[in-house]
Amino acid sequence: MELVHLHTKETLRVRPDRIPAPTAINRFMRCASDRKYTLMDPRLVLAAVQAARKLQRSKVLIISSFRTSRLNAARRAEGHRVALRSRHIHGQALDIRVPGVSTQRLCAHFRSLRLGGVGCYIPLRFVHIDLGPVRTWDG
Numbered sequence: 684m685e686l687v688h689l690h691t692k693e694t695l696r697v698r699p700d701r702i703p704a705p706t707a708i709n710r711f712m713r714c715a716s717d718r719k720y721t722l723m724d725p726r727l728v729l730a731a732v733q734a735a736r737k738l739q740r741s742k743v744l745i746i747s748s749f750r751t752s753r754l755n756a757a758r759r760a761e762g763h764r765v766a767l768r769s770r771h772i773h774g775q776a777l778d779i780r781v782p783g784v785s786t787q788r789l790c791a792h793f794r795s796l797r798l799g800g801v802g803c804y805i806p807l808r809f810v811h812i813d814l815g816p817v818r819t820w821d822g
């Protein structure tokens with residue numbers, strides 16, 4: 684199973700049945716613009732990897748992972764629909780795409796898990812997952 688980061692173009696190979704080493708995850712998920720990193724919640728990574736496996740795919744594309752407050756504020760200023768207190772700032776959210784799986788299908792999968800928040804961004808072709816309260820929205 685492979686995680687591929689859209690911004691850094693890096694690839695992290697992971698086993699679907701085992702959480703990768705935190706140091707590897709944290710570095711891989713570092714902020715795309717500030718090169719800083721944080722402690723990523725490993726349950727998110729595992730949920731993403733297991734979703735791909737359930738949907739019979741072997742790759743997860745990471746659209747956005749950890750964001751510093753600075754990058755988050757910059758995205759807001761650019762007009763992106765980014766929450767002020769985004770869980771991305773705390774390493775508790777991922778925006779992902781599974782190549783070969785429709786955004787609708789991926790959303791339905793995560794919504795059925797009731798793991799936390801699931802934002803379905805069909806026009807942008809990604810799903811936001813976080814470990815906050817269970818809630819869903821369309822972006």
Ligand SMILES: [Zn+2]
Nearest residue numbers: 776777778811
């Ligand atoms: Zn997000």
